[in-house]
Amino acid sequence: MENTPLYSIPAKYRKIENLHIVFWLIKDMCWAMLWKPLGLVMIVPTVSVAVLITWQTRKLKAELYHNLAVLFWIIANCYWMVTEFLALPDETRYYAAVPFSIGIVIIAAYYIRVLPAEKTEAMANAG
Template sequence: MENLHIVFWLLKDVGWCMIWKPLGLTMIVPTLAIAVVIAWRTRHLASELAHNLAIVLWISANSYWMISEFFGFDTVQFGHGITGKHLALIPFTLGLLVLAYYYLVQKPRESRGTQVATL
């Protein structure tokens, strides 16, 4: 499933690069769906879940950015110099926050738990 996920992701990005809207737009659904399934399947492992959620958010941001370019609102100003493309920073930032939480909070807790268990 993970290998097929990469194929869909690459097809989506090829569609974006070549401005083949039908391919790019169609590939959002299987790429994102498989990413969500992978995250769900790894939900019991904090490290895997954090990274896979970050990937779901990355694909979401990437797909939104592609859509904004395809439909021409990537350069539309929403105020204070923020354009349609800049709104992709929301899911990108959420993905970074998920990883920051894992590395700054969750992983140190796991490490302390392992140290206590071995004493």
């Protein structure tokens, strides 16, 4: 048997994450089907649950960084959808790159700075 540590998440958090997937899928289906009113309404629960998930996992650095990146991904995704629904000029959708980029920076910060520091600390505490 492996000595790999188990990672578990509380059931109530898992249910919220699963609900978030449902909201996100409905929002994106509305986008694809051009169901504008429902798509715009679905922004609120999709972003709200992403914020809730991020808040709930704030004490676990790996989860916090990844959930922040997902939150910015959803914000970018919602903005892009709105630009298409409102028939804004094509150039305006490129501003979605801002929150997408913030998400990339957050993930990069985690893997370049936070994770190596945690590994170094764990090795120091083990030895």
